[in-house]
Each structure stands twice: as C-alpha cells, then as structure tokens.
Amino acid sequence: MTNSKKDFTHLSGSDMPRMVEISEKSITERTAVAVSRLHLGKELSEMLKESGSTKKGPVLQTAVIGGIQGAKRTAELIPMCHPLPLSGVDVDIKLDGEYAFIQVTAKTTGRTGVEMEALTAASVAALTFYDMCKSVSKSIEIESIYLLEKTGGKSGNYRKK
Amino acid sequence: MTNSKKDFTHLSGSDMPRMVEISEKSITERTAVAVSRLHLGKELSEMLKESGSTKKGPVLQTAVIGGIQGAKRTAELIPMCHPLPLSGVDVDIKLDGEYAFIQVTAKTTGRTGVEMEALTAASVAALTFYDMCKSVSKSIEIESIYLLEKTGGKSGNYRKK
Amino acid sequence: MTNSKKDFTHLSGSDMPRMVEISEKSITERTAVAVSRLHLGKELSEMLKESGSTKKGPVLQTAVIGGIQGAKRTAELIPMCHPLPLSGVDVDIKLDGEYAFIQVTAKTTGRTGVEMEALTAASVAALTFYDMCKSVSKSIEIESIYLLEKTGGKSGNYRKK
Amino acid sequence: MTNSKKDFTHLSGSDMPRMVEISEKSITERTAVAVSRLHLGKELSEMLKESGSTKKGPVLQTAVIGGIQGAKRTAELIPMCHPLPLSGVDVDIKLDGEYAFIQVTAKTTGRTGVEMEALTAASVAALTFYDMCKSVSKSIEIESIYLLEKTGGKSGNYRKK
Amino acid sequence: MTNSKKDFTHLSGSDMPRMVEISEKSITERTAVAVSRLHLGKELSEMLKESGSTKKGPVLQTAVIGGIQGAKRTAELIPMCHPLPLSGVDVDIKLDGEYAFIQVTAKTTGRTGVEMEALTAASVAALTFYDMCKSVSKSIEIESIYLLEKTGGKSGNYRKK
Amino acid sequence: MTNSKKDFTHLSGSDMPRMVEISEKSITERTAVAVSRLHLGKELSEMLKESGSTKKGPVLQTAVIGGIQGAKRTAELIPMCHPLPLSGVDVDIKLDGEYAFIQVTAKTTGRTGVEMEALTAASVAALTFYDMCKSVSKSIEIESIYLLEKTGGKSGNYRKK
Numbered sequence: 001m002t003n004s005k006k007d008f009t010h011l012s013g014s015d016m017p018r019m020v021e022i023s024e025k026s027i028t029e030r031t032a033v034a035v036s037r038l039h040l041g042k043e044l045s046e047m048l049k050e051s052g053s054t055k056k057g058p059v060l061q062t063a064v065i066g067g068i069q070g071a072k073r074t075a076e077l078i079p080m081c082h083p084l085p086l087s088g089v090d091v092d093i094k095l096d097g098e099y100a101f102i103q104v105t106a107k108t109t110g111r112t113g114v115e116m117e118a119l120t121a122a123s124v125a126a127l128t129f130y131d132m133c134k135s136v137s138k139s140i141e142i143e144s145i146y147l148l149e150k151t152g153g154k155s156g157n158y159r160k161k
Numbered sequence: 162m163t164n165s166k167k168d169f170t171h172l173s174g175s176d177m178p179r180m181v182e183i184s185e186k187s188i189t190e191r192t193a194v195a196v197s198r199l200h201l202g203k204e205l206s207e208m209l210k211e212s213g214s215t216k217k218g219p220v221l222q223t224a225v226i227g228g229i230q231g232a233k234r235t236a237e238l239i240p241m242c243h244p245l246p247l248s249g250v251d252v253d254i255k256l257d258g259e260y261a262f263i264q265v266t267a268k269t270t271g272r273t274g275v276e277m278e279a280l281t282a283a284s285v286a287a288l289t290f291y292d293m294c295k296s297v298s299k300s301i302e303i304e305s306i307y308l309l310e311k312t313g314g315k316s317g318n319y320r321k322k
Numbered sequence: 323m324t325n326s327k328k329d330f331t332h333l334s335g336s337d338m339p340r341m342v343e344i345s346e347k348s349i350t351e352r353t354a355v356a357v358s359r360l361h362l363g364k365e366l367s368e369m370l371k372e373s374g375s376t377k378k379g380p381v382l383q384t385a386v387i388g389g390i391q392g393a394k395r396t397a398e399l400i401p402m403c404h405p406l407p408l409s410g411v412d413v414d415i416k417l418d419g420e421y422a423f424i425q426v427t428a429k430t431t432g433r434t435g436v437e438m439e440a441l442t443a444a445s446v447a448a449l450t451f452y453d454m455c456k457s458v459s460k461s462i463e464i465e466s467i468y469l470l471e472k473t474g475g476k477s478g479n480y481r482k483k
Numbered sequence: 484m485t486n487s488k489k490d491f492t493h494l495s496g497s498d499m500p501r502m503v504e505i506s507e508k509s510i511t512e513r514t515a516v517a518v519s520r521l522h523l524g525k526e527l528s529e530m531l532k533e534s535g536s537t538k539k540g541p542v543l544q545t546a547v548i549g550g551i552q553g554a555k556r557t558a559e560l561i562p563m564c565h566p567l568p569l570s571g572v573d574v575d576i577k578l579d580g581e582y583a584f585i586q587v588t589a590k591t592t593g594r595t596g597v598e599m600e601a602l603t604a605a606s607v608a609a610l611t612f613y614d615m616c617k618s619v620s621k622s623i624e625i626e627s628i629y630l631l632e633k634t635g636g637k638s639g640n641y642r643k644k
Numbered sequence: 645m646t647n648s649k650k651d652f653t654h655l656s657g658s659d660m661p662r663m664v665e666i667s668e669k670s671i672t673e674r675t676a677v678a679v680s681r682l683h684l685g686k687e688l689s690e691m692l693k694e695s696g697s698t699k700k701g702p703v704l705q706t707a708v709i710g711g712i713q714g715a716k717r718t719a720e721l722i723p724m725c726h727p728l729p730l731s732g733v734d735v736d737i738k739l740d741g742e743y744a745f746i747q748v749t750a751k752t753t754g755r756t757g758v759e760m761e762a763l764t765a766a767s768v769a770a771l772t773f774y775d776m777c778k779s780v781s782k783s784i785e786i787e788s789i790y791l792l793e794k795t796g797g798k799s800g801n802y803r804k805k
Numbered sequence: 806m807t808n809s810k811k812d813f814t815h816l817s818g819s820d821m822p823r824m825v826e827i828s829e830k831s832i833t834e835r836t837a838v839a840v841s842r843l844h845l846g847k848e849l850s851e852m853l854k855e856s857g858s859t860k861k862g863p864v865l866q867t868a869v870i871g872g873i874q875g876a877k878r879t880a881e882l883i884p885m886c887h888p889l890p891l892s893g894v895d896v897d898i899k900l901d902g903e904y905a906f907i908q909v910t911a912k913t914t915g916r917t918g919v920e921m922e923a924l925t926a927a928s929v930a931a932l933t934f935y936d937m938c939k940s941v942s943k944s945i946e947i948e949s950i951y952l953l954e955k956t957g958g959k960s961g962n963y964r965k966k
Contacts, residue, residue, distance in 0.1 A: 006204075008216055009296040010223075012895065015215045017223050017293075017866060019873050021893030023834055023914050029506055043167070053375060054176045055169055061383045061500060062171075062178050065562045066240050068502050069391070072558055072566055075877055077234065077285050078292045079227050079870045083877055083890055085566055087594065088504030090495065109506050111892065115299075116292050123284045124238050126306075131239045131277050132178075135170040138276075138308060138319050145287075145303035158299050173412065178383060180390050182410030184351055184431050190667055214858060222661060222866045226723045229663050230874070233719055233727055236394055240387045244394055244407055246727055248755065249665030251656065270667050272409065328526075330538055331618040332545075334734065337537045339545050339615075339705060341712050343732030345673055345753050365489075376498045377491055384493075384500050388562050395560065397716055399607050400614045401549050401709045405716055405729055433731065437621075438614050445606045446560050448628075453561045453599050454500075457492040460598075460630060460641050467609075467625035480621050512828055536697060544705045544822060548884045551824050552713070555880055555888055568888055570916065571826030573817065592828050650848075652860055653940040654867075659859045661867050661937075687811075698820045699813055706815075706822050710884050721878065721929050722936045723871050759943075760936050767928045768882050770950075775883045775921050776822075779814040782920075782963050786950035789931075791943060802943050 010080040019080050025111040030152030034118035036126040036145040038100040044137045045098045060093050063102070063129040067091040070124025071106055071117045081116050084108050089117070091125050102126055103148070115147050171241045180241050186272040191313030195279035197287040197306040199261040205298045206259045221254050224263070224290040228252040231285025232267055235278045242277050245269050250278070252286050263287055264309070276308050332402045341402050347433040352474030356440035358448040358467040360422040366459045367420045382415050385424070385451040389413040392446025393428055393439045403438050406430050411439070413447050424448055425470070437469050493563045502563050508594040513635030517601035519609040519628040521583040527620045528581045543576045546585070546612040550574040553607025554589055557600045564599050567591050572600070574608050585609055586631070598630050654724040663724050669755040674796030678762035680770040680789040682744040688781045689742045704737050707746070707773040711735040714768025715750055718761045725760050728752050733761070735769050746770055747792070759791050815885045824885050830916040835957030839923035841931040841950040843905040849942045850903045865898050868907070868934040872896040875929025876911055876922045886921050889913050894922070896930050907931055908953070920952050 012018040040048070048056045068089045075083040088107045093100060102125050106118040126142045133140060150158040173179040201209070209217045229250045236244040249268045254261060263286050267279040287303045294301060311319040334340040362370070370378045390411045397405040410429045415422060424447050428440040448464045455462060472480040495501040523531070531539045551572045558566040571590045576583060585608050589601040609625045616623060633641040656662040684692070692700045712733045719727040732751045737744060746769050750762040770786045777784060794802040817823040845853070853861045873894045880888040893912045898905060907930050911923040931947045938945060955963040 006208075006297045008220065008293065010293050011216060011219055012897075014897075015219055016869050016897070017219050017873070018869075018896070019876075019891070019894040021895075021912060023892040023912055047167075053379070055172060057375070057379055058172055058176055058178050058383055059169065061380055062240055062387060064499050064501075065384060065387050066238065068500070069240075069559070069562055070238055071502075073234070073238065076874070077227065077231055077238075078289050079223055079230075079874055080292060082892070083566075083888075085568065085593075085890065086502070087506040087565070089502040090504075091501070092495075092497075092499070107504060107506055110890075115295065116288065119288055119291065123288060123303075123306075127277065127280055127284060128239050128241075130280065131241060132169065132171050134276065136167045138311070139321065140307075142284075142306035143304070145284075145306070146301075147299060150299070160300065173414075175414075177386050177414070178390070179386075179413070180393075180408070180411040182412075182429060184409040184429055214862070218858070218862055219866055222863055223870060225660050225662075226867060226870050229661070230720070230723055232663075237391070240391055243409070244405075244727075246407065246729065246754075247663070248667040248726070250663040251665075252662070253656075253658075253660070268665060268667055271407075328530075328619045330542065330615065332615050333538060333541055334736075336736075337541055338708050338736070339541050339712070340708075340735070341715075341730070341733040343734075343751060345731040345751055369489075377494060380494055380498055380500050381491065384562055388560065391562075392560055395556070398713070399549065399553055399556065399560075400611050401545055401552075401713055402614060404731070405727075407729065432729075437617065438610065441610055441613065445610060445625075445628075449599065449602055449606060450561050452602065453563060454491065454493050456598065458489045460633070461643065462629075464606075464628035465626070467606075467628070468623075469621060472621070482622065536701070540697070540701055541705055544702055545709060547821050547823075548706060548709050551822070552881070552884055554824075566888075568890065568915075569824070570828040570887070572824040573826075574823070575817075575819075575821070590826060590828055650852075650941045652864065652937065654937050655860060655863055659863055661863050691811075699816060702816055702820055702822050703813065706884055710882065713884075714882055717878070717882065721871065721875055721882075722933050723867055723874075724936060759939065760932065763932055763935065767932060767947075767950075771921065771924055771928060772883050774924065775885060776813065776815050778920065780811045782952060782955070783965065784951075786928075787948070789928075789947040789950070790945075794943070804944065 017080055022111045027111055028152045029109050030113050031107045032115040032118035033149040034104045034122040035148050036102045036122040037143050038126055038129055039141045039143050040098050040100055041137050041139055042098055044133055059132045062132050063093055063125045064091045066128030067121040067125030071121035074117045074120040078116050082112050084110055089121060100129055113153050115150050178241055183272045188272055189313045190270050191274050192268045193276040193279035194310040195265045195283040196309050197263045197283040198304050199287055199290055200302045200304050201259050201261055202298050202300060203259055205294055220293045223293050224254055224286045225252045227289030228282040228286030232278045232282035235281040239277050243273050245271055250282060261290055274314050276311050339402055344433045349433055350474045351431050352435050353429045354437040354440035355471040356426045356444040357470050358424045358444040359465050360448055360451055361463045361465050362420050362422055363459050363461060364420055366455055381454045384454050385415055385447045386413045388450030389443040389447030393443035396439045396442040400438050404434050406432055411443060422451055435475050437472050500563055505594045510594055511635045512592050513596050514590045515598040515601040516632040517587045517605040518631050519585045519605040520626050521609055521612055522624045522626050523581050523583055524620050524622060525581055527616055542615045545615050546576055546608045547574045549611030550604040550608030554600045554604035557603045561599050565595050567593055583612055596636050598633050661724055666755045671755055672796045673753050674757050675751045676759040676762035677793040678748045678766040679792050680746045680766040681787050682770055682773055683785045683787050684742050684744055685781050685783060686742055688777055703776045706776050707737055707769045708735045710772030711765040711769030715761045715765035718764045722760050726756050728754055733765060744773060757797050759794050822885055827916045832916055833957045834914050835918050836912045837920040837923040838954040839909045839927040840953050841907045841927040842948050843931055843934055844946045844948050845903050845905055846942050846944060847903055849938055864937045867937050868898055868930045869896045871933030872926040872930030876926035879922045879925040883921050887917050889915055894926060905934060918958050920955050
C-alpha cells in the first residue's frame with residue numbers, strides 16, 4: 001500500500017478493482033473541504049434574489065440537506081470507497097451574481113480520508129440545487145467540483161494551488 | 162402545475178419543498194443526455210495512456226458502473242425527484258489529451274423526465290473516476306457537468322446552445 | 323386474494339410472511355392521507371414561535387424533506403410492501419399551541435394503495451422534527467399517527483370516523 | 484456545541500441545517516429505550532389472540548425484524564443523524580387487551596446517542612405491525628411514540644417523567 | 645439488441661458494461677422461479693427439528709423476510725439490472741433430512757424478466773438462514789442456487805432440464 | 806451471550822429475532838474468506854476464453870465490483886447483522902475449464918466477525934457474473950457458496966475441513 005512511486009492503489013496486482021486494505025493505517029482526525037460552483041444565469045439568479053427568503057430559503061436548505069444526505073451515501077455510490085463514520089458535515093451555499101458557491105467541510109476520526117465524502121456532498125448539493133430550479137432554467141451548469149483542502153493521514157495535508 | 166410564467170414547481174404555495182404531482186402527465190418515451198468533463202493533468206493522463214488496457218480498462222469500467230448504479234439511486238439522492246423506471250442507461254467515457262469526457266444517455270417511459278438521472282450518472286461516474294485515480298493525483302478537477310439534450314414531455318425538446 | 327371474511331393477506335397458507343401477488347389488480351389512481359401529531363411542550367413551542375422564520379423555517383423544511391424522502395423508502399422499510407411509483411407526495415406541517423400537526427398526501431397510479439407510503443412519511447417527518455428539536459427538549463412525544471383517508475382500489479374509499 | 488442555554492444544535496450560525504460536529508465528544512457506551520403503542524381495536528386483537536402462534540407469531544416477528552432493520556437505516560432517514568455503529572437492538576412486542584406495546588432497546592459505543600435509532604425502530608416496528616394487519620382493520624392507530632430512557636453521554640441520563 | 649447468435653447483451657459495442665435499452669420490449673406478465681439448497685449437517689438439522697416451532701419458526705420466517713427484502717434490492721445489488729415493479733414474491737422453505745430447500749417465485753408486469761430478482765431472493769434467504777444458525781454450526785454450505793423456470797418475454801419460456 | 810452449549814444467539818429468550826448485543830466483545834482484527842463456484846457450461850466458458858480480455862475483462866470486473874458493493878450492504882440485507890466498518894474487501898475470480906471460482910477476503914477491526922460480509926460478497930459477485938452472461942446461457946448454476954476460513958474473535962479461528 002505504500003508506494004515510493006505513484007500508483008493506482010484501487011487496482012490489485014492483477015489489475016482488478018479492489019477495496020484497498022486500511023487496517024494498518026492509524027486512526028486520526030481527518031478533514032476535507034470540497035467546493036462546487038453553479039452558473040445560474042441572469043433570470044434565475046434574479047428570481048432568487050428578488051424572492052428574498054421565501055424562495056431562496058427552501059431552495060438552499062433542500063440543497064444543503066441533499067448534500068449532507070449524499071455524504072452519508074458515499075460508500076454506496078463510489079464502488080471502492082470504505083464505509084466511514086462521519087463525525088460532521090457542513091454545507092455552506094452562497095449566491096453571488098449569477099453564481100452559487102457551495103463549500104462542504106467533512107470530518108471523521110478514522111483510518112482513511114474523507115475527500116470523497118466532501119466531493120460527493122458538493123456534487124449532490126449542486127445537483128439538488130439544479131433540480132429545485134430546473135423549472136425556471138434548464139441551462140444551469142455545474143462549472144466546477146474540486147477538492148480544496150485535506151488534512152490528516154499519512155500522505156500529509158493538501159491544499160489546492 | 163402549468164405556469165404561463167416560469168416558477169419553482171418544487172415549492173408549494175406556502176414555499177415548502179414538495180414532490181410535485183405528476184399523475185395527470187402523459188406517459189411518453191423520454192431521453193436525456195448529460196455530459197461531464199474532468200481535467201486529469203499531464204501525469205495522470207500519460208500514466209493512463211501508457212498503461213494501455215491494463216490500468217485504463219478497469220478505471221473506466223469502474224466509473225461506468227458507478228455512473229449506472231448512481232442513475233438508479235437518483236430519487237434517493239435528490240430529495241424532490243420521483244422514482245423512475247429507467248429503461249436504459251449508457252455511460253461512455255473517452256480520454257483525450259489531459260481530459261476525460263463522460264457522456265450519459267438515460268431513457269424511460271414515464272410521466273416525468275430523466276434529466277436528473279442522466280446528470281446524477283454523469284456526476285457519480287466522474288466522482289468514481291476521481292476516486293480510482295486520486296492515489297496518482299489529488300488535483301483532478303470536475304470542470305463541467307451539464308444537460309446536453311432532453312426529449313419527450315410536454316415542455317418540448319431541449320438542446321444546450 | 324379476495325376474502326369474503328377478513329384475513330391476514332400478508333401471510334401465506336402456511337402462515338409465512340409473503341409479498342401478496344397483485345398482478346391481477348387493476349391500475350387505478352390511488353391517494354392516501356396520513357396524519358401525525360407531536361406534543362412539543364411549552365418551552366419548545368414558544369422558542370419556535372419567537373424565532374420567527376429563522377429557526378422554525380429550517381426545522382419545518384427539514385421535517386418536510388425527511389418525510390418525502392421517507393415515503394420513497396417505504397418498500398425498503400416495511401418488509402411486505404410493494405415498490406410503488408409515487409406520483410406525488412405533499413407534507414404539510416402546522417404549529418398550533420404546544421402541538422405540531424403533520425398531514426401527508428401521497429398519490430400513485432398503480433395496482434396497490436399508498437397508505438403505507440403516507441404513514442411512513444408522516445412518521446419520518448415526525449421523527450425528523452423530533453431530531454431537529456431534541457437539543458431543546460427530550461420530552462417531545464409523537465402522540466398519534468393514523469390513516470385519515472384512502473381512495474382508489476377495489477376495497478373502496480376509507481375515511482377515519 | 485456546548486450551550487449554557489438550550490439551542491437548536493442542528494442549525495448553523497446562519498440557521499441552515501447541519502450535521503453537528505461530534506469529533507470532540509468522548510466515546511462512551513450509550514443506550515436508549517423507546518416505546519410505541521398501537522390501538523388495534525376489538526376485532527383484530529381477538530383474531531390475533533384466537534389464532535394462537537399461527538398468525539400472531541409471524542405478525543410479531545415481521546414487526547420485530549422491520550424494527551431492527553429500521554434502526555440500521557436511521558442515518559439515511561433522519562437527515563441530520565450521524566451514522567452509528569449499533570452494538571445491539573432488541574425489539575419486544577406484547578399484546579394486552581386491544582393494544583400492542585412495543586419497546587426497543589438500542590445500544591452503541593460511540594460519540595453520540597442512540598435515541599433516534601431507538602425511536603426509528605419503534606416507529607418502523609409499529610408501521611410494520613400496521614401493514615401486517617391492515618387487511619383486517621384499517622383503523623389501527625399508533626397512539627404514542629416516545630423516548631423512555633437514555634444513558635451515556637455528557638448531557639447525563641434521561642428518564643421520562 | 646436482437647441477436648441471431650448469442651451475445652453478451654450487457655456489454656456495449658466497445659465492450660463496456662451497459663444497462664441495456666428495453667423501451668422497445670412489450671409489457672407482459674413475467675414470472676421466475678429460483679431454488680437454493682443448504683446443507684445444514686446433522687447437529688443443526690436435529691436441533692431445528694427438536695425445537696419445534698419455537699426455534700424453527702423464527703429462523704425460517706427471518707429467512708423468508710430476508711429473501712423478500714432482498715428481491716426488492718436486486719437493481720441496487722446487480723449493477724446492470726433494471727429497477728422492476730415486483731407484483732409479488734413468495735419464498736417457501738422446507739426442511740428435509742440434513743437439508744433446507746428454498747424456492748422463490750417472483751412476478752412482475754413489465755418489460756424485462758424477473759430471474760435476477762428470484763435468484764437474489766433465493767441467495768439472500770439462504771444467507772439469512774446461514775446467519776441465523778451460524779452460532780450452532782459454521783460449516784453450513786449453500787450447495788446450489790439456480791433458475792428453475794421462467795415465463796413471459798420474447799425469448800420464450802425456460803425450464804431447467 | 807456465552808453459551809457452554811451451542812445455541813441460536815440471534816433468538817431472544819422468548820424466541821424472537823434479535824440483533825445480539827456485542828458491546829462487551831473486544832475490538833480485534835478479523836478476517837473471513839468465502840468461496841463461490843459457478844458452473845458455466847461449455848458454450849459460455851469457451852466464448853469467454855476466445856473473447857480474450859474484450860469480453861472476459863468487463864464481465865469479471867463487473868462481478869468484482871458487484872461483490873465489493875454487496876459486502877458493504879450486508880447489514881441491510883441480512884436482518885440480524887451488525888453494521889461493520891470494513892477495512893478491506895478483495896474479490897478474486899478465476900476461470901478454469903467450465904467453471905468460475907470466486908474467492909473473497911473481507912477484513913475489519915471490530916467487535917464481530919466478517920463472515921457474512923465475505924459470504925454476501927461471494928454471493929453477489931456470483932449473481933452478477935450470472936447476470937452478465939445470462940444472454941448467452943440461462944443454465945449457469947451457482948454450485949457452492951461456503952466459508953473457507955475465519956480468524957479473530959473469541960470463538961477462535963475456523964478452517965473448513
């Protein structure tokens with residue numbers, strides 16, 4: 001499992017998918033922050049702004065809940081992911097101009113990282129946002145989903161450049 | 162449910178989330194095509210190319226299976242989505258330069274569209290691709306997820322401009 | 323399946339649980355309305371009222387979403403339930419004095435009724451409401467969950483007396 | 484997370500739902516006991532009694548299994564619940580007169596309590612009981628679901644008055 | 645999709661897994677019967693017999709319920725399976741000498757067959773039987789799982805020789 | 806829970822199914838190896854061999870992924886199973902003559918064994934293999950599923966004779 005050179009650890013020696021063995025890894029506190037960005041377009045972003053809390057509130061809250069629930073399903077969705085005891089998930093959504101910015105912080109105390117949980121939450125929150133607004137605009141686009149930061153674990157901390 | 166002006170159909174009259182009533186809609190054949198694109202970076206894209214089918218094959222197939230399985234979970238993930246009897250899901254992945262292009266076609270014969278199923282499959286396939294390769298590179302980025310095309314249903318066909 | 327006298331249709335001739343065969347039943351539009359009631363107590367109900375939309379809004383919306391998502395999981399939760407293509411679920415929550423009143427309307431076009439879906443949604447919405455408020459009061463009690471009304475299907479309409 | 488005054492810990496500072504961070508909490512043995520009560524009515528309760536173990540047995544066992552399986556799905560059903568490694572679930576059902584009494588004991592060794600698991604099991608067992616008997620009587624009513632007792636954790640033990 | 649010669653229909657032209665398109669297939673009533681057989685060994689089979697209904701009853705009923713619940717999860721478990729509206733599942737278990745014989749009949753009215761649902765139910769019922777008895781004997785073996793019969797659909801009826 | 810004589814630990818004192826209490830058990834590293842064998846028949850086994858990696862590769866990889874995903878769903882499928890933090894799952898499939906041999910190794914660090922996880926993975930991998938090839942042959946038979954080996958835990962190691 002420890003490679004001096006980079007390798008596909010989710011593939012076995014005979015190049016078959018495998019759920020990599022982590023029992024030797026130490027239990028540490030691990031966090032990951034993932035980000036997604038949606039382009040809403042002019043009409044939708046104005047409708048959300050004008051509606052004040054009456055429309056914006058439930059749209060954002062449904063997206064937050066979709067994201068949190070999605071984080072808990074990560075190991076069911078991503079075939080080689082380990083089931084993880086999430087200790088917290090926070091989904092924050094901000095509207096700015098024609099965009100929605102979603103930032104997810106996921107935490108666990110365990111033997112493997114939570115980046116897939118954070119990325120899955122960021123994706124499902126974005127998809128839920130899309131679903132809540134698609135009757136207004138079908139051309140909403142998820143423009144970006146990426147890992148911003150990761151702490152804990154042997155491979156050291158990571159921060160997107 | 163029919164609005165001359167655009168509205169948030171997933172919100173009720175009192176602005177609470179609701180699963181919109183579709184029993185009056187007619188059963189028609191519906192398709193949706195969604196696309197996602199990942200930026201892999203130079204090192205990873207070269208490793209996949211050089212490995213030939215030995216690494217690329219299982220990485221792509223795991224992503225395809227993740228996407229198809231994800232499509233079937235759409236109504237569990239996206240809070241206001243209806244459960245849908247999918248009649249087919251096809252996930253196609255191509256590598257080109259430093260990018261992976263994922264295209265999903267989803268079909269149903271039912272009372273509501275399959276765009277969320279196609280978009281969910283495109284997202285989960287992209288997340289699975291990321292997961293299979295994150296031991297090689299953490300800076301993979303999902304650069305875009307969008308609906309390319311939609312047919313069937315009262316609101317008419319849609320094609321992204 | 324047709325009994326002149328009442329019987330446990332979910333038990334087989336040898337008294338084993340079974341998922342009763344419904345392929346002979348006709349496809350009709352079916353609705354069910356279920357109700358649940360929570361006693362919140364004085365302190366919690368006043369905190370919700372005073373907080374205005376800032377606390378009450380997200381508590382109620384989370385409960386609504388929990389209920390709708392729960393309705394879709396009915397066949398996974400209730401062992402002998404058939405999977406059902408829900409065509410709509412509406413969860414309405416009202417606060418009145420020291421109580422919260424939840425009313426769920428579920429609809430389908432299918433071969434069997436949706437009363438379990440409506441009852442499951444009413445239960446999960448009530449449990450979610452409890453969960454959102456248990457840091458304020460542990461003595462919240464679900465005081466009642468029942469079927470109010472049912473239409474469609476051979477056995478005729480039902481209305482609770 | 485520590486409030487001198489009571490607060491909605493499942494809401495963030497900006498009043499959005501969140502899965503509260505528990506990594507600082509200590510791992511202790513935690514138990515919760517929840518209770519539900521169904522009013523069966525005269526006809527159904529007599530049919531169950533007369534049938535002896537032939538009908539009563541499978542009805543009760545299906546409800547027990549529904550409850551245990553429901554406990555394991557708590558984090559999927561209740562949006563802000565943490566996934567929990569349940570160490571045991573016991574569902575006990577007694578018939579007495581026109582009533583069925585369900586008592587669930589749930590245990591875990593973890594960072595957060597199991598009251599939602601116990602309450603979810605008590606609810607799903609009650610719904611399953613209803614489902615198994617609804618061909619005999621549609622007017623069964625769940626008359627009460629509440630937390631009887633809770634031990635372990637910083638907030639101290641709780642016993643319903 | 646129609647092949648004069650036999651082919652792997654779950655693989656696409658480029659040999660990637662796919663969920664085959666079935667919207668052109670006609671909706672017919674379809675049934676499948678699957679069988680599994682467990683070798684229990686002398687000690688366990690005698691304990692079950694001697695215990696009469698007290699042990700045998702709940703062991704068999706738990707296995708029946710496991711099987712029925714498993715049938716409903718088929719499309720989640722088997723990657724290329726379509727979600728199917730099951731119209732009935734019957735799981736029958738008989739003890740004979742040192743063996744347990746499980747027979748599952750699954751039915752649907754739909755565009756594709758239910759053999760995977762019947763086989764999955766026969767497997768999960770057998771695994772559940774094993775789990776309920778493994779504290780008595782670890783050497784229980786599932787000796788056979790196969791499709792006995794299949795009716796409905798274009799490819800005609802099938803009966804195992 | 807400790808029995809000098811063998812007993813059905815998944816049944817309570819009143820012979821109802823229960824999820825046995827394991828909080829007193831110690832946390833140890835546990836492994837289980839399960840095996841399944843499929844008889845493919847002459848035509849299918851030759852088609853797989855001749856196709857080289859083009860057909861055999863995706864068939865085997867889909868079965869491997871089905872098995873790994875199935876292992877993670879064990880506690881949802883097998884009613885009395887505890888949820889378990891799997892630390893690794895490896896599914897190996899070999900074709901030999903007219904047979905496919907599947908061997909699964911599952912590992913956890915926890916309070917209860919992983920034999921059901923290994924057996925469930927071996928079953929779902931076999932069912933997935935069947936599903937991928939059933940358009941070529943319907944008479945594939947799962948001829949055997951059994952526990953080969955188990956280590957860790959108080960009851961000591963087990964190796965099938």
